[in-house]
Amino acid sequence: MKNFSKYSVLALASALFFSCGNAQKEKVEAATIGPAAVATDSLSKAAAQLGKIEFEESAFDFGQIKEGAEVKHTFVLKNTGDAPVILSKVNASCGCTQPEFSKSPILPGGTSDIRVTFKSEGQVGKQQKIITVQSNASNSMTTVQLKGEVLAK
Structure with a gap:
């Protein structure tokens, strides 16, 4: 025991x-x-809590133009996120295309414009110019495109 x-x-x-x-x-x-x-x-x-960029249109087709003509188009983007978006850089795939944009913060629900000018001199044939947008948004790198056809003089 x-x-x-x-x-x-x-x-x-x-x-x-x-x-x-x-x-x-x-x-x-x-x-x-x-x-x-x-x-x-x-x-x-x-x-x-990040901002998010959404474009009204992802591409703009300018149709047919004569060589030497300029095409101007404005892409409108909207911040559909929950925080301000700041565009840090906007580049075009070719020197013949010049983007202009604002560096002011885009508040949630707000919009901003990216104005693009395409100079067609020496650009005969089908064209597709990519505009790359870099920002602090959740989709930090987005693109839009300008396309059409340039007819010889």
Whole structure:
């Protein structure tokens, strides 16, 4: 009977020792996972708080023009996101196409214009000019295009 009591006490002490270790381990795991979950949640909220650019039209077809003519077109974009958008750079795929844009912040729900001038001198044939827009929006790089055909003089 004494041996049984000794083993019972040893088993009980072991059970308490290991169960306390598991409880401590669960607390450590919860503390480790907790901040990561909070950080991920904060990143998700921050990502949701970005602006987003949407153009009224992704391409403008100017049809047929005679060589030497200039085509001017205005692309209108809207910020459909939750934070202001700032256009940092607007480039055209060719030196014959010049974009103009505002660097003022575009508030959520607001619009802005990108005015494009295409000079057709020396550009005979089918044309497709890509205008690349870089910004701080969730879709940080977007494009629109100007296309048509230039007929020889």
